[in-house]
Amino acid sequence: MRIRHPGVLRIIGWCGARLVRTLSATLHFDYTLLGPPETDPRLPGPQRYIYALWHEHFLIPIVRFSDAPLTVLVSRHRDGELLGYLFARTHMEVVRGSTRRGAVAATLGLLEAARKGRHLALTPDGPRGPRRTVQPGILYLASRTGWPIVPLGIGFQKVWRMPSWDCFVVPRPFTRVRCIVGAPLSIPPCLPREQFPLYAARLRQTLNHLCAQARLWAKHRLDPATHSPLEQRKHPRWISWNISQTPVTVS
Structure with a gap:
């Protein structure tokens, strides 16, 4: 049975926000930057960015980056409505739409947020996939x-x-969660449509590689750059490497 009543969805969203915050409080969360300090979405600065993460990982950033000046794109589907109510409990703004429903309105809303100087956050494979496939x-x-x-x-x-x-x-409660904020990827202005697949493949490879490194860091407490143990350090050192040249197979 699909739930469509706004009041019921609002209650579910409120309860979900409380549950997510309670769960998040039990997690051992840490993150590192591969790029310059200003790529941290919570730090002020003149440069603005478009943050990209896979749709499956959307839950925890809602809480962990809730104070950042972010405008987030969520779909008009039912799951998008629930996510919208979760975002409503944070300082983030929400634009509704997707490549299949409300694409024009979503694009205009995101461009308006960009003119206001807010960061943008998107899931390149949302709202309906295919999983881990970058849409244009x-x-x-x-x-x-x-x-x-x-x-x-x-x-x-x-x-x-x-x-x-x-x-x-x-x-799961009390588990380790690790986030790697990658180096910025620049897209040429007025990119021709025939070049979209090239840059989509590059972004997909980068995201998959970062997820694989973050998973190693979380499961084995390994430095994501050297794969050496992180025994006595609460925060890993800053790292960088050429992620675009390292193919990764993700299950």
């Missing part, structure tokens, strides 16, 4: 605004996966 919308926005895309790779020690198209991730 994020490339169009990056080309139109001139803002670099900052990929986020997220890894978990232990999770539950939902029976959805994206295998949506819910971390």
Whole structure:
């Protein structure tokens, strides 16, 4: 049975926000930057970015980056409504739409948010997949605004996966969660449509590589750059490497 009544969805969203915050408080969360300090979405600065992460990893960033000046794109589907109510409990703004429903309105809303100086956050494979496939919308926005895309790779020690198209991730309580904020990827202005697949493949490879490294970091407490143990350090050192030249197979 599908729930469509706004009042019921609002109650579910309120309860969901409380549950997500309670769960998040139990997690051992840490993150590192591969790019310059200003790519941290919570730090002020003149440069604005488009943050990209896979749809399956959307849950925890809602809480962990809730104070950042972000405008987030969520779909007009039922799951998008629930996510919208979760975002309503944060300082983030929400634009509704997708490549299939409300694409024009969503693009205009995101461009308006960009003119206000807010960061943008998108799931390149949302709202209905295919899983971990980059759709052209994020490339169009990056080309139109001139803002670099900052990929986020997220890894978990232990999770539950939902029976959805994206295998949506819910971390188990008290597990380790690691986030790697990748180096910015610049998209040429007025990018020709025939070049979209090239940049889509590059972004997909980067996101998958970051997720694989974050997963190693979370499961084995390994430095994501050297794979050496992180025994006595609460926060890993800053790292960088050429992620575009390292192919990764992701299950």
